[in-house]
Amino acid sequence: MNILLLWDRAPWHSGAPIPAVLEANPRLEILSFPTASPELNPQEHVWKEARRAVSHNHRLARLPELADQFEQHLTTEKFVSSFLNRYGYTTLRPMFI
Numbered sequence: 001m002n003i004l005l006l007w008d009r010a011p012w013h014s015g016a017p018i019p020a021v022l023e024a025n026p027r028l029e030i031l032s033f034p035t036a037s038p039e040l041n042p043q044e045h046v047w048k049e050a051r052r053a054v055s056h057n058h059r060l061a062r063l064p065e066l067a068d069q070f071e072q073h074l075t076t077e078k079f080v081s082s083f084l085n086r087y088g089y090t091t092l093r094p095m096f097i
Helices: 018-024 042-055 063-076
Strands: 003-007 028-032
Touching (some): 018 028
């Protein structure tokens, strides 16, 4: 199974060590976002949905409780991405290790 690695156009994603890392890890499939298009970045949609679901109009008085709810939301939800649909992927699921 391949691993889809989503990259923005940050300069450190094209630095000298990158080709060696990609060669050593043939399962990595790189998908770069179009230049100056944060609205197409699936991760931006994840953060927006998580903020809407967890932190907007919340009643929690302590930041650690809010952070726990935020992490719970990120690890249990699947996020639809129309950008990824073009590449045969239908959902984005953030993973925490």
